[in-house]
Amino acid sequence: MEPTNTLPKAMTVDDLPRLKWSIEDYHAMIKHGLLNDKKVELLYGEIIEMVPEGEDHAEQGEDGQQYLVNLLGDRARVRKAAPITLPNGSEPEPDIAICQPLGREYRQHHPYPENIFWLVEYSNSTLKKDLEVKSRIYAEFGIQEYWIVNIQTNQLIVMRDPEAGLYQTQFTLETGVICAIAFPDLEIEVLKIISP
Numbered sequence: 001m002e003p004t005n006t007l008p009k010a011m012t013v014d015d016l017p018r019l020k021w022s023i024e025d026y027h028a029m030i031k032h033g034l035l036n037d038k039k040v041e042l043l044y045g046e047i048i049e050m051v052p053e054g055e056d057h058a059e060q061g062e063d064g065q066q067y068l069v070n071l072l073g074d075r076a077r078v079r080k081a082a083p084i085t086l087p088n089g090s091e092p093e094p095d096i097a098i099c100q101p102l103g104r105e106y107r108q109h110h111p112y113p114e115n116i117f118w119l120v121e122y123s124n125s126t127l128k129k130d131l132e133v134k135s136r137i138y139a140e141f142g143i144q145e146y147w148i149v150n151i152q153t154n155q156l157i158v159m160r161d162p163e164a165g166l167y168q169t170q171f172t173l174e175t176g177v178i179c180a181i182a183f184p185d186l187e188i189e190v191l192k193i194i195s196p
Contacts, residue, residue, distance in 0.1 A: 020045030023091055043137060045089035051125055056151055061095045061122045063195035064149070068098060071188065076117055077101045084119075085110040090137050096120035098180070117182035118145035120193070124152060131157070140165040145181050147193070154196040 021029075026042045029035050039050045053061070065080045072078060079097040086092070091110065098118050099111040119138060123130045130148050138146050139162035146167065148157040155174050159167035160181060174194075177187040 018046065020089065021047060023085060023089060026091060041083070041093045042089065042091040043133065050093070054124060057095075057122050057124050060149065060151060060195045061120075064120060064122070064193045065096050067192040067195075068096065068188075071186065072098070072183070074101060075183065077103075077106070079111070083110045084116060085112055086137060086141050087113075088137065088140055092134060092137060094119040094134075095122045098182070113141040113143055116143050118147065118180055119143060120147045120149065122149045122151060127152075135159055135167055136165055138162070139167050149194055154194050156190050156194055 021042060022045070023042065026047070035047075039052065040047050041050055042048070061080065065078055068076075068078045077099045079099060081093055081095055082097065083091045083093050084097055084099075096119065097111060097116060098120075099106075100115045100117070102111075102115060121130045121134065127148070127150060135146055139159075142162050144160065144162065146159040148159070149155075150157060155172050156178070157170065157172050158178065159170050161168040173190045176190050178190055179185070179187060
């Protein structure tokens with residue numbers, strides 16, 4: 001047997017097992033103030049730090065949310081940067097969640113997948129995470145539609161038809177109108193969502 005000069009791969013912290021948090025654990029940490037000074041979300045049982053919003057991200061998201069509030073009226077509840085609860089150990093905070101108008105029920109729980117019409121993320125430095133990680137999280141539980149506003153290119157990426165944890169349809173718009181699956185009678189101006 002000949003000696004080899006190859007050493008085993010060096011272990012890094014990424015190779016170590018991680019403690020997964022349940023949604024109940026996460027809520028307890030929030031209730032007891034352990035996350036008060038942190039901007040985080042729970043993704044697949046891991047507490048992930050969120051990137052701070054720049055001025056363009058905050059303002060475009062605010063404009064898009066206000067447009068949808070005015071357009072949808074009492075047909076939907078348009079939530080801005082608030083948690084949704086998913087059964088895969090995730091409680092992400094999409095920039096906009098268009099949900100069933102359940103009123104006070106949301107004081108008892110965040111929207112579940114069956115309460116969500118569609119989600120919108122405004123993405124500047126988080127485009128890869130929003131396209132690859134969050135899209136899988138949302139598709140896994142059948143959220144029928146997911147939009148990503150690419151702030152750098154002023155484009156609206158539309159994902160639809162979730163199946164086996166992936167969106168089967170994806171297309172990009174820069175102008176024109178789109179009808180959300182949940183509201184096929186309502187024309188939504190793409191530029192009002194992008195808000196360049």
